[in-house]
Amino acid sequence: MDDEIHMSISIPTDDDGYALLKCEYCGSFFKGTPADLQDDGVLNIFCPSCGLISDSYVTDDVLELAINMTTNLVNDMIYDAFKDLERHNRKNSIIKFKAGKKPHHEAEDPIRSGIEALEICTFPCCKRTAKIKPLLKMTGAYCPFCGVKNYEIE
Template identity: 40%
Template sequence: MADELNFAIEIPCDGDGFVLLQCSQCGELFKLRPDDCESDEVAEICCPSCGIASDSYVTDDVLEFAMAVAKNEAFSVLRKEMKELERKTKGRAVSFKAGNFPKPDDVPVLQPSIDTLAVATCTHCRRQMKVSLLLSMSVFVCPLCGVSNFNDR
């Protein structure tokens, strides 16, 4: 049996190509483009509301989705190993019967649907993000470069 189990989980983007993130410090929801998040030019991502950099911006929905997928993948590997052990011990003095396996968990559908966020452009790095309407009309910290942006309307 392999010591590691690797699989990919894709987080869907909205119609404009933004992925939903959530600050673990203040709970603020915002969206960034995946290319911007993974860019070598971005040292760290910070929250547009509180300005604090966090280790993770994974939403609860994505975490629930990932846990369900991981559990199903692990049970699939275990099922395969148990069936293999059953096959190898069949007809021997000591045999193993795998028995019935639990059904896989239903994997929740990820929806990138927080439509109340407004597109904002950083005056410093010129990158776009989606932040709450209140932040877009007042002041927000650019999650990618860390510069405060003030609405001059």
């Protein structure tokens, strides 16, 4: 029996091909293209707002979906184990065991790209683009790919 369980969550992109990210430190949202975010040349992703490197840029929607998917899977596995125990204890057993009703599944709502009030900005230091808040575009933002503070963003 294989003890590993693999689950995947597809994170959608918006119409321009950008995926939504959230800084775990300041809570600021920004977007990057999957190609830029997964590029081996990019060692760390910096938050455009606070400039810090976060361990995870997972949004609350993705986290909630992952928790719900895991909860549903674990509940199904426990129910199946109890159902097997119920079947094996039916015949000539002193102890009777009932598995009960199948557990209720948590909603696994699909993820939406969300937050459309972000603008595409080209960072001259890396020649890459990201979507950031319009206010950051005016006041300056940290490049998500190298961490340099840019005051003149295109």
